[in-house]
Each structure stands twice: as structure tokens, then as C-alpha cells.
Amino acid sequence: xxxxxxxxxxxxxxxxxxxxxxxxxxxxxxxxxxxxxxxxxxxxxxxxxxxxxxxxxxxxxxxxxxxxxxxxxxxxxxxxxxxxxxxxxxxxxxxxxxxxxxxxxxxxxxxxxxxxxxxxxxxxxxxxxxxxxxxxxxxxxxxxxxxxxxxxxxxxxxxxxxxxxxxxxxxxxxxxxxxxxxxxxxxxxxxxxxxxxxxxxxxxxxxxxxxxxxxxxxxxxxxxxxxxxxxxxxxxxxxxxxxxxxxxxxxxxxxxxxxxxxxxxxxxxxxxxxxxxxxxxxxxxxxxxxxxxxxxxxxxxxxxxxxxxxxxxxxxxxxxxxxxxxxxxxxxxxxxxxxxx
Numbered sequence: 001x002x003x004x005x006x007x008x009x010x011x012x013x014x015x016x017x018x019x020x021x022x023x024x025x026x027x028x029x030x031x032x033x034x035x036x037x038x039x040x041x042x043x044x045x046x047x048x049x050x051x052x053x054x055x056x057x058x059x060x061x062x063x064x065x066x067x068x069x070x071x072x073x074x075x076x077x078x079x080x081x082x083x084x085x086x087x088x089x090x091x092x093x094x095x096x097x098x099x100x101x102x103x104x105x106x107x108x109x110x111x112x113x114x115x116x117x118x119x120x121x122x123x124x125x126x127x128x129x130x131x132x133x134x135x136x137x138x139x140x141x142x143x144x145x146x147x148x149x150x151x152x153x154x155x156x157x158x159x160x161x162x163x164x165x166x167x168x169x170x171x172x173x174x175x176x177x178x179x180x181x182x183x184x185x186x187x188x189x190x191x192x193x194x195x196x197x198x199x200x201x202x203x204x205x206x207x208x209x210x211x212x213x214x215x216x217x218x219x220x221x222x223x224x225x226x227x228x229x230x231x232x233x234x235x236x237x238x239x240x241x242x243x244x245x246x247x248x249x250x251x252x253x254x255x256x257x258x259x260x261x262x263x264x265x266x267x268x269x270x271x272x273x274x275x276x277x278x279x280x281x282x283x284x285x286x287x288x289x290x291x292x293x294x295x296x297x298x299x300x301x302x303x304x305x306x307x308x309x310x311x312x313x314x315x316x317x318x319x320x321x322x323x324x325x326x327x328x329x330x331x332x333x334x335x336x337x338x339x340x341x
Contacts, residue, residue: 011046014144019117022144026119029136050143057167059153064175065199066152067106069241076247077148078115085141086118087134088152135166135278165277169194169254176200176208194234197250201238213238230260
């Protein structure tokens with residue numbers, strides 16, 4: 001069977017909703033091998049644009065119960081007749097690069113649901129814990145006909161802005177906490193969040209969760225109102241993923257916000273801006289790969305890096321030493337608009 005036929009068969013499997021085919025397709029787009037990359041691009045071109053699933057980015061502090069939330073939330077959605085895909089980005093082993101946590105073992109009930117698909121991927125030290133090809137994995141899930149795609153990221157930090165460039169909604173999951181912990185959540189994350197869900201609002205922690213939710217609601221009111229939000233958003237809610245309380249209310253808020261953005265053309269504008277962002281990112285990454293794979297440039301970069309490490313050359317000057325010859329090879333400085341007379 002030819003490579004083209006294999007790709008066509010894989011594309012047909014993805015479009016038919018075959019979870020094994022989808023898993024193979026995601027493995028293909030995540031591969032760093034040159035031949036696999038060519039096949040991945042061919043697959044994505046063959047599939048074209050799938051349905052527009054609701055993409056939900058999810059982040060939260062360690063131990064907040066993200067996996068419990070995703071399982072309970074996912075099961076609720078499949079119970080409504082929706083198909084749910086979960087792209088759970090695991091922390092990577094520094095030695096092997098493989099996933100450490102293994103999300104399928106932490107969401108065994110959802111993993112067995114025929115209307116759900118869970119894909120744990122090692123973050124591989126990528127910015128914000130978002131695997132390099134997660135965006136393409138999202139596109140594959142949409143091609144497979146999933147209604148909701150949940151993108152779980154590792155931890156909370158400034159770099160979580162990356163997930164906002166591939167999601168329609170950004171949800172921040174937090175645990176009941178005091179004022180000191182509130183100060184520990186960076187303002188940038190607060191400004192990105194569409195919904196803040198305070199989890200573990202059950203048992204002895206329920207009253208503390210209510211106070212924490214009120215604290216965050218107050219903090220959100222101090223932030224500058226965003227053009228992409230209707231009145232009342234972003235907002236904070238309490239939930240209990242363990243007891244499945246508050247999840248339907250959270251989903252209703254997500255649907256209301258999504259519909260408002262669709263009605264006001266914000267959904268389309270955001271998707272267009274994200275596409276432009278990832279185009280630029282792919283060009284930059286492609287250029288860097290080309291530089292690193294060029295023997296002369298790679299040798300020059302290695303020598304310049306050695307000088308930087310020992311303090312012989314400032315980083316900026318070393319970068320210019322590498323880029324200068326490249327400009328000459330590409331036909332001169334891009335800033336030159338004419339010749340001397």
C-alpha cells in the first residue's frame with residue numbers, strides 16, 4: 001500500500017470517528033521525524049477544516065483536582081449526548097521525555113466512555129506545558145467530529161498564555177485558599193480567565209470555598225473590562241468535581257459566553273487572530289529549524305554559544321554575529337531599500 005493510500009485511509013478513519021485512527025493521527029503529528037512531519041502535513045491537508053468544536057483551555061494549581069474535574073465534567077457532557085475529547089498535557093520526564101502522570105489512569109471512567117477520547121501527551125518542556133503539536137491535535141479532534149475539546153495544561157504561570165491562542169474559553173481551576181494564596185495567582189492568568197472555578201466546595205471546605213470565590217469575584221471586578229466579554233464576565237463560581245455539584249451551572253455559563261461571542265462576531269475574529277498567530281509561530285520555528293540544520297550556521301551558533309557561556313561575547317552581539325552572514329547569504333540587509341548613488 002502506498003504512502004498516499006495510507007494517509008487517505010487514516011484520514012477516513014479519523015473522519016469516521018475511529019478512536020484508534022485518531023490516536024494514530026495524533027502520534028503522527030506529534031512526531032519530530034522529518035518523514036513523519038511530511039505525512040502529518042499531508043494528513044492535515046487531506047482532512048481540511050472539520051467542525052468547529054468548543055475548545056476549552058483548562059489550567060490550575062497542582063493538587064486542585066483537574067483530573068477529577070475533567071472526568072466529572074466530561075461524563076456530564078457525554079451524558080448530554082456530546083462527544084468530548086481531552087488533550088491532557090502531562091509533565092515530561094527530564095530524562096526520557098515521556099509522560100509522568102498518565103492521565104488515562106486518572107480518568108478511567110471517562111476513558112471507557114465511547115463518546116470520549118483522552119490523549120495524554122508529554123509537555124516535552126514546551127512553553128506553558130502545551131505540547132508543540134497540541135494545536136494540530138485539536139484540529140484532528142475537530143475533524144473526528146468531537147463537540148468539545150478540553151486542553152489541560154501543566155500548572156499555572158505566565159507562559160499559560162500559549163493555551164489562550166488555541167482555545168475559545170479559558171478556565172482557571174483553583175482550590176479553596178486564603179488571602180496569601182490569592183496573591184500567588186499571577187495577574188496575567190486572572191486577566192486571561194473567562195471563568196474561575198473554585199473546586200472542592202464540599203464537606204469541611206465548602207465555607208472556605210465560598211469565601212475564596214467571593215475574594216476572586218472581587219478581584220475580577222478590579223480588572224479592566226475586556227471587549228470580548230458581556231456584562232458580568234469574567235466570573236467566579238464554586239464547584240465540587242467530586243460530588244458533581246456546580247458543573248452544570250459552569251457549563252451553562254460557558255455556553256452563554258460562547259453564544260454571546262458568536263452573536264457579536266468575536267468568535268470568528270478570535271479564531272482568525274489565532275490562525276495568524278500560529279502561522280507566525282510556524283514560520284519562526286521553521287526558520288530556526290532551518291538554521292540549526294544548516295551545517296555552517298549550526299557550527300557558527302555552537303561557537304557563538306560557547307563565547308556567550310564564558311562571558312566573552314554578550315548574547316546580543318553573539319546573535320548578530322550569527323545573523324549577519326545569513327543576511328548576506330539572503331541578499332543583504334532587509335532594511336536596505338536601495339543602493340548608494
